[in-house]
Amino acid sequence: xxxxxxxxxxxxxxxxxxxxxxxxxxxxxxxxxxxxxxxxxxxxxxxxxxxxxxxxxxxxxxxxxxxxxxxxxxxxxxxxxxxxxxxxxxxxxxxxxxxxxxxxxxxxxxxxxxxxxxxxxxxxxxxxxxxxxxxxxxxxxxxxxxxxxxxxxxxxxxxxxxxxxxxxxxxxxxxxxxxxxxxxxxxxxxxxxxxxxxxxxxxxxxxxxxxxxxxxxxxxxxxxxxxxxxxxxxxxxxxxxxxxxxxxxxxxxxxxxxxxxxxxxxxxxxxxxxxxxxxxxxxxxxxxxxxxxxxxxxxxxxxxxxxxxxxxxxxxxxxxxxxxxxxxxxxxxxxxxxxxxxxxxxxxxxxxxxxx
Ligand code: GDP
Ligand code: NA
Ligand code: MG
Numbered sequence: 001x002x003x004x005x006x007x008x009x010x011x012x013x014x015x016x017x018x019x020x021x022x023x024x025x026x027x028x029x030x031x032x033x034x035x036x037x038x039x040x041x042x043x044x045x046x047x048x049x050x051x052x053x054x055x056x057x058x059x060x061x062x063x064x065x066x067x068x069x070x071x072x073x074x075x076x077x078x079x080x081x082x083x084x085x086x087x088x089x090x091x092x093x094x095x096x097x098x099x100x101x102x103x104x105x106x107x108x109x110x111x112x113x114x115x116x117x118x119x120x121x122x123x124x125x126x127x128x129x130x131x132x133x134x135x136x137x138x139x140x141x142x143x144x145x146x147x148x149x150x151x152x153x154x155x156x157x158x159x160x161x162x163x164x165x166x167x168x169x170x171x172x173x174x175x176x177x178x179x180x181x182x183x184x185x186x187x188x189x190x191x192x193x194x195x196x197x198x199x200x201x202x203x204x205x206x207x208x209x210x211x212x213x214x215x216x217x218x219x220x221x222x223x224x225x226x227x228x229x230x231x232x233x234x235x236x237x238x239x240x241x242x243x244x245x246x247x248x249x250x251x252x253x254x255x256x257x258x259x260x261x262x263x264x265x266x267x268x269x270x271x272x273x274x275x276x277x278x279x280x281x282x283x284x285x286x287x288x289x290x291x292x293x294x295x296x297x298x299x300x301x302x303x304x305x306x307x308x309x310x311x312x313x314x315x316x317x318x319x320x321x322x323x324x325x326x327x328x329x330x331x332x333x334x335x336x337x338x339x340x341x342x343x344x345x346x347x348x349x350x351x352x353x354x355x356x
Pocket of ligand 1: 034035036037038039040041042043138204205206207208235236237238239240243
């Protein structure tokens with residue numbers, strides 16, 4: 001029922017992205033943004049059931065597309081990691097973290113630089129929700145050793161490029177133990193989506209909250225402070241101690257439910273479906289599919305326009321270059337296949353027109 005209606009939409013967009021369409025057209029996507037260490041990877045980990053690279057400092061250096069596919073029977077767990085022309089399959093998750101690191105090193109170079117090249121991780125399991133999200137580098141202010149002075153603005157530029165598109169759902173991750181209203185990521189989302197139509201906020205680390213701030217946080221979750229149409233959801237993930245104690249993701253989900261059930265202030269969020277990773281997964285799938293449905297007409301228009309432009313260009317190509325050398329040179333320069341990447345005109349072409 002629900003799943004059958006969701007999967008085809010998500011598959012359509014995933015397939016278009018695989019074909020590289022996102023370089024020309026904006027595709028509906030969920031983008032995960034937040035300050036460094038706000039809990040982005042922990043949330044993605046809990047959603048996917050896969051341990052992801054995480055820790056302090058800059059861990060996500062390239063956009064990571066996480067495609068979650070619910071499969072029934074047969075496969076118990078399978079993952080495929082792809083980037084550039086490489087594809088690696090995994091049947092258990094133990095080496096995954098290392099392989100994502102290797103992929104980043106290959107794309108962005110060893111060290112601490114960031115780069116806007118997509119790494120795709122497809123996870124097939126009966127235990128996941130149908131969902132595709134893209135994790136971006138966390139916002140940071142202070143460059144760490146070896147990072148360029150402007151790393152902060154580099155990261156913000158990359159984030160902006162993704163979230164300013166109308167086709168993007170902005171999933172903003174904010175820890176409960178900070179001043180949510182002044183979170184940089186939320187401010188950026190507000191800038192590009194002032195009405196909060198396509199922004200959803202995830203409040204993390206409710207167990208680390210400052211005593212006495214519970215009421216204010218409840219007002220935020222109830223949409224009374226910064227109203228967002230897609231609202232707020234509070235989640236509790238594994239803290240460092242629980243990771244060190246080898247608490248599994250399943251155990252952590254049970255602990256999350258107990259935490260909210262027994263919480264003096266936040267237990268009400270359970271009934272309202274504004275708490276837990278599980279509600280988050282269900283809501284995100286629904287948001288994504290609604291968003292894809294809404295975007296399909298625009299996508300169709302965009303494709304038609306592209307096609308029209310390309311047909312015109314093809315006609316001009318068929319007519320061939322003009323007779324005079326100068327006109328011919330201009331014609332060829334305009335049709336240099338590498339012109340979008342600002343690559344130089346092929347030396348052979350240049351040579352054939354001399355140096356004028
Ligand atoms: P990212 O940099 O935004 O990807 O953040 P991480 O997911 O790496 O999390 C940063 C730290 O916060 C890690 O040590 C996590 O274990 C911890 N953390 C994440 N979520 C929670 C939570 O709900 N409660 C607690 N106590 N710690 C959390
Ligand atoms: Na981190
Ligand atoms: Mg991270």
